[in-house]
Amino acid sequence: MADRILAQYEHEDALAAAVHRLRAKGYRALDAYLPFPAVEVEDALIGPALTAPSRLPYLCFVFGVLAEGTAYALQWLLNGYLYPLVVGGRPPHFPLAFVPITFEMGVLFASFAAVIGVLWRGRLVRLTDDVQGTPGFESATRDRFWLEISAADPAFDPDRTRADLAETGALRIELPEVGP
Amino acid sequence: MSEPLLIGRPSDAALGDKLLGTTWRAGGTGWRIAFAITGALTGLLIALVTYTVVTGIGVWGNNIPVGWAFAIINFVWWIGIGHAGTFISAILYLFEQRWRTSINRFAEGMTLCAVLQAALFPALHLGRPWFAYWLFPYPSVMEVWPQTKSALPWDAAAVSTYFTVSLLFWYLGLIPDLASLRDSAPTRRRRAIYGLLALGWNGKATTWRHYKAVYLVLAGLATPLVLSVHSIVSSDFATALVPGWHSTIFPPYFVAGAIFSGFAMVLTLVIPARRVFRLHDVITTKHLENCAKLILVTGWVVAYGYITEWFLDWYSGDPAEMYQAFVARPSGPNNAVFFLAMICNVAVPQILWWTRARRNVWILWFVAVLINVGMWSERMMIIAQSLQRDFLPSQWGDYSPTWVDIGILAGTIGFFTLLFLTFLRLLPFISLSEMREMTHELVKHDRRTPAHGERHDG
Numbered sequence: 001m002a003d004r005i006l007a008q009y010e011h012e013d014a015l016a017a018a019v020h021r022l023r024a025k026g027y028r029a030l031d032a033y034l035p036f037p038a039v040e041v042e043d044a045l046i047g048p049a050l051t052a053p054s055r056l057p058y059l060c061f062v063f064g065v066l067a068e069g070t071a072y073a074l075q076w077l078l079n080g081y082l083y084p085l086v087v088g089g090r091p092p093h094f095p096l097a098f099v100p101i102t103f104e105m106g107v108l109f110a111s112f113a114a115v116i117g118v119l120w121r122g123r124l125v126r127l128t129d130d131v132q133g134t135p136g137f138e139s140a141t142r143d144r145f146w147l148e149i150s151a152a153d154p155a156f157d158p159d160r161t162r163a164d165l166a167e168t169g170a171l172r173i174e175l176p177e178v179g180p
Numbered sequence: 181m182s183e184p185l186l187i188g189r190p191s192d193a194a195l196g197d198k199l200l201g202t203t204w205r206a207g208g209t210g211w212r213i214a215f216a217i218t219g220a221l222t223g224l225l226i227a228l229v230t231y232t233v234v235t236g237i238g239v240w241g242n243n244i245p246v247g248w249a250f251a252i253i254n255f256v257w258w259i260g261i262g263h264a265g266t267f268i269s270a271i272l273y274l275f276e277q278r279w280r281t282s283i284n285r286f287a288e289g290m291t292l293c294a295v296l297q298a299a300l301f302p303a304l305h306l307g308r309p310w311f312a313y314w315l316f317p318y319p320s321v322m323e324v325w326p327q328t329k330s331a332l333p334w335d336a337a338a339v340s341t342y343f344t345v346s347l348l349f350w351y352l353g354l355i356p357d358l359a360s361l362r363d364s365a366p367t368r369r370r371r372a373i374y375g376l377l378a379l380g381w382n383g384k385a386t387t388w389r390h391y392k393a394v395y396l397v398l399a400g401l402a403t404p405l406v407l408s409v410h411s412i413v414s415s416d417f418a419t420a421l422v423p424g425w426h427s428t429i430f431p432p433y434f435v436a437g438a439i440f441s442g443f444a445m446v447l448t449l450v451i452p453a454r455r456v457f458r459l460h461d462v463i464t465t466k467h468l469e470n471c472a473k474l475i476l477v478t479g480w481v482v483a484y485g486y487i488t489e490w491f492l493d494w495y496s497g498d499p500a501e502m503y504q505a506f507v508a509r510p511s512g513p514n515n516a517v518f519f520l521a522m523i524c525n526v527a528v529p530q531i532l533w534w535t536r537a538r539r540n541v542w543i544l545w546f547v548a549v550l551i552n553v554g555m556w557s558e559r560m561m562i563i564a565q566s567l568q569r570d571f572l573p574s575q576w577g578d579y580s581p582t583w584v585d586i587g588i589l590a591g592t593i594g595f596f597t598l599l600f601l602t603f604l605r606l607l608p609f610i611s612l613s614e615m616r617e618m619t620h621e622l623v624k625h626d627r628r629t630p631a632h633g634e635r636h637d638g
Binding site: 012031032033034035036037038041042053054057060064074075078079083085087088090097098100101103104105107111112114115117118119121122123124125126127128129131138139141142143148 | 192193323330334338351356362363375379382384389392393396401402415613614616
């Protein structure tokens with residue numbers, strides 16, 4: 001029993017057109033596999049019932065601000081409290097001199113959040129997944145565009161969905177078997 | 181007049197073979213010679229660093245009053261070279277400059293290799309590099325904490341952040357191309373290695389959406405970061421009182437110099453690489469010309485920095501500052517670096533006003549090499565020449581590097597080139613997914629305006 005159906009298209013416009021037609025037929029759990037982020041496909045996929053814009057930038061912001069607060073507090077702790085030393089006429093707690101490190105740590109941890117966020121949301125750092133190994137699927141990172149309909153879709157029915165996909169001009173249609 | 185950014189309209193598969201093929205096409209004798217030379221220089225670097233650490237930095241030419249010399253000059257020079265990579269990949273991305281697409285990965289690789297060289301020097305300069313970790317606030321039982329009001333811990337934070345963020349940015353950009361390599365690699369071993377590095381990327385549209393959002397955030401973070409790094413490096417000097425160092429013009433002046441020298445290094449590397457890999461249709465005259473124009477702009481900012489410094493030295497009325505600027509630099513010891521800096525950084529780039537010079541790869545390459553020399557000389561002028569002529573004549577001294585200093589500089593150039601050649605051989609150095617995106621956009625643009633198709637894509 002396959003938990004998804006995959007269809008291959010020649011170019012991004014064909015895939016985007018297919019997405020529009022399938023949505024008109026009531027399909028909702030659609031996704032695509034693309035060799036580059038084609039705008040047409042994204043525009044076709046984005047919608048209230050489908051995927052929302054990424055919220056990862058907010059995560060980066062929160063991490064950045066937390067790191068800045070921590071960096072400032074640490075500098076105050078070390079130089080203003082634990083080891084107060086007047087250097088170059090600057091008092092032990094001197095906010096202006098604490099700005100560079102505060103800024104750098106904000107950038108550093110916001111960047112960590114950005115990269116870890118995309119790995120987490122994209123479920124990356126794995127050896128393989130359910131779609132790798134589907135016949136012909138290696139073309140998804142080269143020159144072909146793949147559409148995915150999840151079996152969780154209310155409109156999903158293996159035979160009918162296959163027929164619907166064939167109507168949209170798919171080059172090939174695959175039902176990958178779920179591996180052990 | 182609009183030169184094309186891409187000559188021809190290759191299919192996705194052809195583009196993939198062309199750009200990924202650089203990693204599996206066999207290298208010839210030329211490559212072996214290049215690896216042998218750079219490997220030998222890297223060996224020299226390792227030997228001389230070992231000699232320095234075992235014996236102590238007395239083997240360098242540093243003395244009192246010139247306590248900061250080659251190590252700091254090389255540090256500032258290398259880290260400045262890195263700046264163009266971030267400028268191309270982050271700032272030009274935010275400004276939606278399409279011509280960055282085929283050279284950004286290349287320039288980011290250059291940044292990483294250059295920052296690695298730079299990071300070597302502050303640690304060596306400590307004299308006892310095994311205490312370098314004292315710069316960071318680790319839980320110390322000595323209760324002597326890093327002094328974060330000094331510019332030196334700022335430097336440690338800025339440079340380590342810069343390297344880490346550049347690495348993340350570069351690697352994130354590589355992931356889709358590594359997946360592409362995994363799926364088209366000719367041998368099983370390569371498929372396994374690139375597959376591991378690709379982290380399981382499959383190009384899912386929802387992942388691409390997060391990816392693009394995050395890439396934009398990283399570009400936005402890297403932009404102020406790159407401006408901050410050389411500003412903080414310049415604070416090492418500007419917060420000191422030495423005549424020739426104590427100046428508020430330093431942060432923008434250093435940042436402009438950094439981007440200027442970085443673009444020169446990009447051209448120094450991209451012109452031979454384009455020839456060796458026959459990438460003239462992807463890295464076109466337009467790319468080289470745009471780099472040349474940015475060299476001209478940043479070169480003028482650097483020249484403006486020199487003029488402002490001279491004006492402020494005169495306007496301050498401070499005898500030590502005036503002596504430094506108008507007597508010690510042009511006629512004191514090591515004045516050759518002053519003239520080299522003026523000729524290579526101010527006079528030579530002016531040839532780039534001529535379109536013909538910007539389009540001639542030979543002229544461009546020689547100008548770029550001279551700018552590298554000029555910018556190194558400028559760092560020497562600022563750092564060593566200023567220390568030679570302090571406030572009191574009784575403190576004055578002279579400086580000359582030893583063979584160890586020169587060997588370490590040559591060694592880092594070799595090590596930098598070795599790392600960069602390795603990057604060129606093992607990884608796709610032109611971003612394939614971004615090139616595909618651009619090619620598809622250009623094809624659509626051609627379709628909308630069939631009459632001008634080939635020409636109007638800039």
